[in-house]
Amino acid sequence: MTDSTRMDRAERERLLGLYATGYDEVLKALEGVTDEDWDKREAEGEWTVREIVHHLADSEMNAASRIRMVVADQDPQIRNYDQNAWTAKFSFPDRPLDISMIAFKAARETTVPVLAILTEDDWQRAGTHSEFGPMTAETWLEWYGPHAHDHADQIRRARRA
Numbered sequence: 001m002t003d004s005t006r007m008d009r010a011e012r013e014r015l016l017g018l019y020a021t022g023y024d025e026v027l028k029a030l031e032g033v034t035d036e037d038w039d040k041r042e043a044e045g046e047w048t049v050r051e052i053v054h055h056l057a058d059s060e061m062n063a064a065s066r067i068r069m070v071v072a073d074q075d076p077q078i079r080n081y082d083q084n085a086w087t088a089k090f091s092f093p094d095r096p097l098d099i100s101m102i103a104f105k106a107a108r109e110t111t112v113p114v115l116a117i118l119t120e121d122d123w124q125r126a127g128t129h130s131e132f133g134p135m136t137a138e139t140w141l142e143w144y145g146p147h148a149h150d151h152a153d154q155i156r157r158a159r160r161a
Helices: 009-030 049-072 083-090 097-116 120-124 137-144 147-160
Strands: 126-129 133-136
Touching: 009 049, 009 097, 009 137, 009 147, 049 083, 049 097, 049 126, 049 133, 049 137, 049 147, 120 137, 133 137
Parallel strands: none
Antiparallel strands: 126 133
């Protein structure tokens, strides 16, 4: 995002609201989940509900670190990771789902206050993402603001499939 495409205040507030409510949205999507539901997927090749929950834990811990690097570090290098490989490797049946939900919640709850103190200059600070190039704090918010809501919708679709 360049200076000419800065996010307006209304859009930033909308995305901050999504970020702040993402955990609760996933909880709603999981209400009444059955043992059978955990291994449902929307379609072949899509993640199961179990995989989505573990992905959220892993991804959100990465996200919490990334925003801190972008805002506080000098010229941070944000390394990409293969989310499909992580999901395949770390979504084993005995991995506790409740602990993944705790990690997801903690990442969000510790990051919301960080986002609340960012200045206009902070929102424009940037690192370099290894795959996508410049990554400002605003870019981060565009990615992670709706992230949990998108996966909550994916959980709902999988449970209906």
